[in-house]
Amino acid sequence: MRTLPQPHPEDFDLAAVLHALGDPVRLELVRRLAEEGETTCSPEGLTVPRSTLSNHWRILREAGVVAVRTSGKTRLVTLRRNDLDTRLPGLLAAVLEELTGGLDG
Amino acid sequence: MRTLPQPHPEDFDLAAVLHALGDPVRLELVRRLAEEGETTCSPEGLTVPRSTLSNHWRILREAGVVAVRTSGKTRLVTLRRNDLDTRLPGLLAAVLEELTGGLDG
Numbered sequence: 001m002r003t004l005p006q007p008h009p010e011d012f013d014l015a016a017v018l019h020a021l022g023d024p025v026r027l028e029l030v031r032r033l034a035e036e037g038e039t040t041c042s043p044e045g046l047t048v049p050r051s052t053l054s055n056h057w058r059i060l061r062e063a064g065v066v067a068v069r070t071s072g073k074t075r076l077v078t079l080r081r082n083d084l085d086t087r088l089p090g091l092l093a094a095v096l097e098e099l100t101g102g103l104d105g
Numbered sequence: 106m107r108t109l110p111q112p113h114p115e116d117f118d119l120a121a122v123l124h125a126l127g128d129p130v131r132l133e134l135v136r137r138l139a140e141e142g143e144t145t146c147s148p149e150g151l152t153v154p155r156s157t158l159s160n161h162w163r164i165l166r167e168a169g170v171v172a173v174r175t176s177g178k179t180r181l182v183t184l185r186r187n188d189l190d191t192r193l194p195g196l197l198a199a200v201l202e203e204l205t206g207g208l209d210g
Binding site for chain 1: 119120121122123124125126127128129132193194195196198199200202203204
């Protein structure tokens with residue numbers, strides 16, 4: 001089991017985190033992680049080319065939004081919820097409120 | 106006095122708002138608006154080409170983050186704080202906390 005490189009919470013950059021979240025596909029990935037917990041990096045039902053998806057995961061990982069660990073040939077992804085909540089309080093909660101429980105559903 | 110086109114709060118798109126905020130220059134513009142209130146669209150001390158700055162304002166305006174009104178040849182910009190707070194509760198507050206009062210100053 002190996003964890004891919006990721007920033008320490010102290011090194012989170014607000015612009016990088018917002019940029020990572022500022023894309024419809026990446027928001028959908030974050031929504032699924034929030035609802036389902038750890039997932040593989042190839043979630044079902046997303047019609048996104050593998051290379052594009054890989055790029056989205058990299059952007060999310062490098063910003064500190066997700067952690068990726070490899071187990072054999074499988075990559076498992078988790079949302080770094082605690083790190084985000086500690087470093088940028090309220091940000092992820094506001095995003096998830098809109099993604100999963102907002103007025104517009 | 107004329108207000109440039111801007112989305113109604115009901116039409117705010119989370120990804121577009123996060124994308125608009127996910128840039129260091131645009132975050133600096135938002136920080137200044139939050140601290141100084143209405144400003145001209147050519148803030149002092151920013152070494153950004155006019156065309157680049159104009160593009161940043163457009164992205165912020167089209168996402169609903171700022172409102173721009175023209176008065177003669179002057180463009181005046183305000184942060185749409187109430188609209189953002191109503192439509193995406195907690196998001197702007199979390200961003201401003203990090204920009205103006207966060208642990209790292």
